[in-house]
Amino acid sequence: MVLDVTAKTTDGKEFYRNQVIYMPTPQQMGRGDKMGRGPYEKSGMIHDSSLPPLRTTQEKFEIPVYVESTKDGKTVRTIIANDFVVDVEISYLPYGKKEDPGNNQKWVSISKKLSIEKGGK
Amino acid sequence: MKLLKKSFVLLGLTVVPLLLSGTRIQAEEIKKAKTIAELVAMYDSSSCHECHPEAHEQWQKSLHARSIFGPENTGRTAATFKTTIENGLKEWPYSGVKKNEDIGVRHLRLCSKCHLPQLEEAEDSVAQEIVKNVYAFVDEGDEKAKKTLQSLNIDCLICHGRNAIVHKWTDGTPQKDAVYGTTDGKHDDPDRPLIKQSKIMKESILCGQCHGMGPNFELENPTQCATLYAGHLLTYIPEGGGETCQNCHMEKSGLGHNMQSYRSKEMTNMALDVEVEAKAYQWRDGTIMTPAATVIVDIKNKAGHPIPDG
Numbered sequence: 001m002v003l004d005v006t007a008k009t010t011d012g013k014e015f016y017r018n019q020v021i022y023m024p025t026p027q028q029m030g031r032g033d034k035m036g037r038g039p040y041e042k043s044g045m046i047h048d049s050s051l052p053p054l055r056t057t058q059e060k061f062e063i064p065v066y067v068e069s070t071k072d073g074k075t076v077r078t079i080i081a082n083d084f085v086v087d088v089e090i091s092y093l094p095y096g097k098k099e100d101p102g103n104n105q106k107w108v109s110i111s112k113k114l115s116i117e118k119g120g121k
Numbered sequence: 122m123k124l125l126k127k128s129f130v131l132l133g134l135t136v137v138p139l140l141l142s143g144t145r146i147q148a149e150e151i152k153k154a155k156t157i158a159e160l161v162a163m164y165d166s167s168s169c170h171e172c173h174p175e176a177h178e179q180w181q182k183s184l185h186a187r188s189i190f191g192p193e194n195t196g197r198t199a200a201t202f203k204t205t206i207e208n209g210l211k212e213w214p215y216s217g218v219k220k221n222e223d224i225g226v227r228h229l230r231l232c233s234k235c236h237l238p239q240l241e242e243a244e245d246s247v248a249q250e251i252v253k254n255v256y257a258f259v260d261e262g263d264e265k266a267k268k269t270l271q272s273l274n275i276d277c278l279i280c281h282g283r284n285a286i287v288h289k290w291t292d293g294t295p296q297k298d299a300v301y302g303t304t305d306g307k308h309d310d311p312d313r314p315l316i317k318q319s320k321i322m323k324e325s326i327l328c329g330q331c332h333g334m335g336p337n338f339e340l341e342n343p344t345q346c347a348t349l350y351a352g353h354l355l356t357y358i359p360e361g362g363g364e365t366c367q368n369c370h371m372e373k374s375g376l377g378h379n380m381q382s383y384r385s386k387e388m389t390n391m392a393l394d395v396e397v398e399a400k401a402y403q404w405r406d407g408t409i410m411t412p413a414a415t416v417i418v419d420i421k422n423k424a425g426h427p428i429p430d431g
Binding site: 001003005007022023024026030036037038039040041042043044045048050051052053054055056057058059060061062063064065066075076077079080084086088090092094095105107108110112114115116117 | 197201204205208209210231232335336343344345346348352356357360361362383384389392393394395397399400401402403409410411412413414415416417418419420421422423424425426427428429430431
């Protein structure tokens with residue numbers, strides 16, 4: 001399972017991307033710190049980030065909507081866009097890469113439009 | 122008598138009934154299959170398919186119908202059998218396998234324990250034939266090999282026969298003249314004139330026997346594939362979960378014998394509750410304004426086990 005969070009300007013320019021992976025990591029031959037390649041050499045678990053049943057797993061993302069630079073020796077933060085879209089996607093990826101055909105199954109796709117007020121001080 | 126005789130002589134395979142003080146004992150000595158065709162015949166479910174077309178059509182779409190082949194479009198299970206031979210059996214110094222001809226049932230048991238439990242009733246020649254077909258399919262995309270591999274599967278007579286009883290000392294060994302369902306009764310099938318109650322047909326353990334507890338310690342070289350039943354027992358039950366595998370996968374999903382998971386809308390719709398809270402704001406550090414957004418995602422897993430399974 002993969003949770004992808006991206007932020008884009010209204011004209012489609014991506015300025016933020018983050019990903020969380022949920023999966024158990026079986027141990028190679030029940031020893032050491034390596035994940036096993038296939039079922040024939042898996043025994044045990046070295047890590048498990050799968051989603052437990054009947055529980056709510058919460059993830060928080062802080063998205064910077066600025067680029068930082070220095071002007072006259074001072075830090076300046078320039079806003080990227082006042083209006084932007086945050087996309088949250090949850091996909092099931094049994095193996096391989098997301099781009100492989102017929103592999104990635106998108107389960108959830110939620111978009112939120114956000115804006116930052118102009119003006120003021 | 123005619124019916125009785127027929128159930129003892131199953132498609133040319135000799136089944137020797139033991140008669141002791143008038144009671145038929147269930148310990149029948151079964152001659153092992155020598156070819157894939159013989160093994161398929163031992164668990165031939167084509168007659169079931171004729172009288173139970175709905176169960177058959179549903180089952181046909183499930184991975185149980187191609188349990189040593191895998192998904193129709195990828196054949197990933199067959200491919201992983203080959204990897205097991207190449208990167209496992211042939212690399213391990215004490216497996217006794219240097220070349221494909223050395224492979225027997227005890228080697229394939231690493232996988233067949235769950236993917237093809239009836240391989241226990243086959244001789245090494247069947248293991249040999251499976252290996253040949255795996256290579257023919259994986260290396261050459263041989264269509265005939267693909268068909269042959271798909272003819273070996275988890276069909277009606279596995280769940281409603283061979284594997285319908287887990288506790289053999291308590292409940293006996295499955296009878297050859299019966300199908301196992303949820304009640305006792307008569308069955309229209311002349312080959313299997315009885316319906317016997319399987320005490321576990323509606324219980325999670327029926328599925329759990331193949332869906333994995335962790336490393337398979339009884340094997341000479343333990344493997345680990347599915348661990349979902351362990352997950353069900355140790356994470357879902359402690360949270361107060363009360364559904365069985367059958368309740369969710371067969372009943373609530375409406376899929377019946379087409380037991381599915383992430384590839385089907387019916388299941389994925391039941392899987393998660395997702396809520397997203399997002400907010401944009403500006404905070405300041407003196408004169409520096411910082412535009413930012415915060416996104417909180419809550420994901421609740423509503424399945425009867427962790428997602429995904431290992």
